[in-house]
Amino acid sequence: MANDYLRDAGIKTLGTRIRRLFERLNSSVTEVYRRELDFEQRWFALGMLLNDHGPMNSRDATKMLGQSHVAMVQVVRAMEQAGLLERKIDPVDARSKILHLTAAGSEQLEKVSTISRIVDRAAADLLAEAAPDFLKQLDALDDALDRRDFADRIETAFAEKGLNR
Structure with a gap:
């Protein structure tokens, strides 16, 4: 980028540059998921976790994904509203809820996985070119x-x- 203040500022703007890089990558992926599947990219990690590991409580999911409790609550609510996830009472601890993918959620994740493989290929190409x-x-x-x-x-x-x- 020509006249890039953040790049020119060096270490002083490291966090801002990392956030900018994330936004540049994430916005493209978000657009593809929305356009192709009406799916939010921020749902991907939790969906794949539940798909791969089965139902679990949100505390364990939060820990495994390294996300904040607030972020997890937002994702769970949004996925629940979209019909991709449901919360059921934990048979061991009635105070806790277990997160389950719905049938529609599982079906949607299969479609997401197909798109994800294409995104992964583009990411691998970018890394091979710029930062192996x-x-x-x-x-x-x-x-x-x-x-x-x-x-x-x-x-x-x-x-x-x-x-x-």
Whole structure:
């Protein structure tokens, strides 16, 4: 990009650049899913998790997907309204609900999987062209943050500057 302020700013705008990259990738995938299937891309991860692992409570799904509780609640509600998912009382703990794909949800995920393979091919092509080691680097960043989260790293940087709060 010519005259790209964010790129020129370097590390100062790292988070914003990552968000911009995500939005550029995600908006294209979202458009394809909506156009082809009337399906929201943000439903994909939970749908595939339930498809692959079977019914589970939202707490376990939230943990397995590494999403916030708020985000999970929003996705569950939207998928339920679309008729793709239903919540049933947990036979072991009546206070808890188990998430189940509906028959329509399972059928829709089969269609989504077909589109997803095409999207995966385009993503693999992009990575091969621009960043062949990107997934390894992404894993390394995740691993480093698992060892020591970013908030702790920021606090250490404050301390090193004598700015303890």
